[in-house]
Amino acid sequence: MLGLADIRDWLKTLNNKADNYYIGKLDNKNDKSIGVYQGKNTISPRITLGGRENSSYEVKAITILIHWNLNARETEEFSYKLYQELLKQNSVVINNHRIKMIKLITNEPIDIGTDEKNVYERVIDLEFYYERNER
Template sequence: MISLKDIKDWLKQFDIAEHYYMGKLDNKQDKSVGVYQRRTSDQPRMCIGEKSSYDIKPVSILLHWSNDADETEEKAMALWNVLRSQTNVTINNVHIPYIKLLNSEPIDVGTDEKGVYERVIEIDFYYSKGV
């Protein structure tokens, strides 16, 4: 299994943001990346007769960036492109054979109450369960 903390720590290697969070951006520092569990409407996958060899971790990555919409979009696209180019990924000793970006670019979710622009990357991590 991979956790949100594992994904947050893995994202740090790309040196995109100054701050990284999971679950909640408490003090909403600018130039931050937050990792959240994404709700899905998918039914649980059940294999008949054999154990499944993989599972899926649905995640939303929030870029809480700056008061500059263009800068925020550029940084979000930079992260999106990094994620898109990943191959042969291992996160916390778990093999990730496939990363699925669910949108053709980061989603503009507007600004927070302080006027800081935010973008969201919706992503599925397919991971080997080691069976």
């Protein structure tokens, strides 16, 4: 299984660095944070002809929340750089799963406005297509 914590830890290895990385709730909502959440789009189980044991890959839908700072431009720029870095990924292995493809769902990070402290936020929705290790 490819988990949220696995993806969070992988994001830490990329060039665009945040100060904080989370799964689930953003503790204290610190600036310059990235949160990794289960994606909202529903994907049915992948079962091939012949049964589950013949399925070679799974799909993990993810939403990345970029909770950045009080500057809309800086938030947009960081989010775009992260998006571009995700686009360029190849030969990725996360938690012993070879990632066949990272599919970005939108053509850019989506502006979702500000939180209650006026910190600008954006989201990147994506899907990880990864090889199953368990059969």
